[in-house]
Amino acid sequence: MLTLTNLTWLDICLAGVGTYLVKQVFTKKNPALYAPGPPGWPVIGNVSDMPHIKPWLTFAEWGKKYGDISHIKALGQHIIVLNSSRTAMEMLDKKSSMYSDRPVFPMADIVGWKDTLVLLPYGDHLRWNRKNFHRLVGTPTAVKVYHPIEQIETHRFLKRVLAEPGELMGHIRHTAGAVILCISYGYEVQEKNDPFVDLADRALVIFSKSTAPGAWMVDIIPSSSHDLTILVAKVPEWFPGAGFKRVAREWSLIVEEMISAPFQFVKDQIAAGIAPKSFTSSLLEGTFSAEEQHMFKCTAASLYGAGSDTTVSSIYAFFLAMTLFPDVQKKAQAEIDAVVRTLHREPRLTSRRQFSDIAFLGCPGLHLADASVWISTAMSLAVFNISKVVENGVEITPELDSTSGLISHPKPYKCSIKPRSAKALALIKQDANY
Numbered sequence: 001m002l003t004l005t006n007l008t009w010l011d012i013c014l015a016g017v018g019t020y021l022v023k024q025v026f027t028k029k030n031p032a033l034y035a036p037g038p039p040g041w042p043v044i045g046n047v048s049d050m051p052h053i054k055p056w057l058t059f060a061e062w063g064k065k066y067g068d069i070s071h072i073k074a075l076g077q078h079i080i081v082l083n084s085s086r087t088a089m090e091m092l093d094k095k096s097s098m099y100s101d102r103p104v105f106p107m108a109d110i111v112g113w114k115d116t117l118v119l120l121p122y123g124d125h126l127r128w129n130r131k132n133f134h135r136l137v138g139t140p141t142a143v144k145v146y147h148p149i150e151q152i153e154t155h156r157f158l159k160r161v162l163a164e165p166g167e168l169m170g171h172i173r174h175t176a177g178a179v180i181l182c183i184s185y186g187y188e189v190q191e192k193n194d195p196f197v198d199l200a201d202r203a204l205v206i207f208s209k210s211t212a213p214g215a216w217m218v219d220i221i222p223s224s225s226h227d228l229t230i231l232v233a234k235v236p237e238w239f240p241g242a243g244f245k246r247v248a249r250e251w252s253l254i255v256e257e258m259i260s261a262p263f264q265f266v267k268d269q270i271a272a273g274i275a276p277k278s279f280t281s282s283l284l285e286g287t288f289s290a291e292e293q294h295m296f297k298c299t300a301a302s303l304y305g306a307g308s309d310t311t312v313s314s315i316y317a318f319f320l321a322m323t324l325f326p327d328v329q330k331k332a333q334a335e336i337d338a339v340v341r342t343l344h345r346e347p348r349l350t351s352r353r354q355f356s357d358i359a360f361l362g363c364p365g366l367h368l369a370d371a372s373v374w375i376s377t378a379m380s381l382a383v384f385n386i387s388k389v390v391e392n393g394v395e396i397t398p399e400l401d402s403t404s405g406l407i408s409h410p411k412p413y414k415c416s417i418k419p420r421s422a423k424a425l426a427l428i429k430q431d432a433n434y
């Protein structure tokens with residue numbers, strides 16, 4: 001199962017097993033207190049040492065050289081790399097109040113991600129947000145009310161995969177969007193070209209691009225606070241190096257729409273007295289000031305944003321792992337079959353806890369993500385055999401490769417997905433509306 005998780009690189013909110021979590025620390029402390037790492041220049045740090053492409057490979061090298069925790073200073077920012085899941089757990093889970101500040105990504109701030117949970121700095125606003133997350137999705141019990149939604153949507157996913165197995169990534173994305181929109185806003189997505197799913201996809205591409213380390217001039221100006229946003233906002237667009245502002249203006253419209261449109265949908269439904277129970281409708285029980293409403297809006301968008309891309313990456317990685325490791329697949333299927341036969345109510349694969357605890361470490365949506373990934377994994381294995389594609393008599397082994405970016409995905413690959421048996425086929429074809 002280790003390989004499965006090696007493919008996901010979910011930073012800030014999420015960390016992956018055997019992957020490396022970067023934490024930027026802005027407070028200027030005695031440099032002697034920092035962990036060892038590549039040496040830097042006094043002023044700018046060693047920018048050339050800062051890896052832009054697949055940074056985890058370089059981080060792993062540093063791990064070998066400098067140990068579990070390494071450090072680099074680049075352009076005024078201290079970056080701490082955690083190279084072991086044990087250290088990451090200890091620091092980010094057990095001592096989360098000490099380590100739950102967020103790096104400043106001025107470009108992402110300008111684009112409009114500032115008040116969402118992933119980029120909120122530590123403070124009242126973040127605590128308030130986390131409290132609400134905890135209340136509504138913070139425990140296995142709290143997320144239980146959402147299991148039926150996940151099961152129905154996953155069943156629909158199985159039907160789509162059966163019909164068009166070549167469109168796996170599209171189906172995973174659609175399903176994750178459907179689940180999270182239903183949970184966040186009580187919204188049922190359309191089978192094709194759903195406006196909110198499209199919006200989320202576009203906004204998340206922007207999120208990835210605007211947080212790419214070192215990609216934006218504004219991000220590498222040494223700064224230790226969100227105040228820079230205000231300063232940068234005043235630079236005119238024609239100013240040399242300020243081309244990012246035009247891009248930011250276009251992007252911010254999409255992000256704003258992604259944050260506001262589904263929220264307005266819930267408000268309209270509440271006004272009409274037809275809102276189903278959802279994260280947002282629960283948040284909105286009562287009357288609130290405009291500022292509180294803004295916070296709610298961003299809290300809900302955090303769930304929507306975080307939920308739709310991170311589980312996609314994990315589930316896509318899961319199918320790749322099953323393609324590459326048929327023995328592991330067989331073992332997992334045997335476990336599921338055994339559980340189904342005795343019809344324990346809550347099946348648990350032995351690898352389950354380890355995986356989600358680490359993959360979604362420190363993420364307030366951990367239990368939701370855990371349930372999503374778990375339900376998709378178990379239901380898919382229960383009915384499908386996943387294997388390598390054979391083309392012209394040649395078996396094609398997918399490459400184990402992943403994309404760069406804050407949320408890394410496996411590179412597109414081909415696999416064959418077929419019902420395991422006639423009985424499995426019948427199960428998939430059953431009505432999914434329970």
Ligand SMILES: *[C@@H]1O[C@H](CO)[C@@H](O)[C@H](O)[C@H]1NC(C)=O
Pocket residue numbers: 038039040041046048049
């Ligand atoms: C900075 O990085 C370059 C390229 O990796 C390396 O050659 C150089 O020695 C480094 N400089 C310092 C001060 O570490």
Ligand SMILES: *[C@@H]1O[C@H](CO)[C@@H](O)[C@H](O)[C@H]1NC(C)=O
Pocket residue numbers: 018019060063064066067068083084
């Ligand atoms: C860092 O992580 C890599 C990959 O998991 C591992 O091979 C290496 O031993 C780790 N180094 C340390 C010091 O833990």
Ligand SMILES: *[C@@H]1O[C@H](CO)[C@@H](O)[C@H](O)[C@H]1NC(C)=O
Pocket residue numbers: 330385418419420421
């Ligand atoms: C699925 O895989 C199992 C072994 O892993 C095999 O026995 C079974 O025949 C396969 N089913 C189909 C329909 O290929």
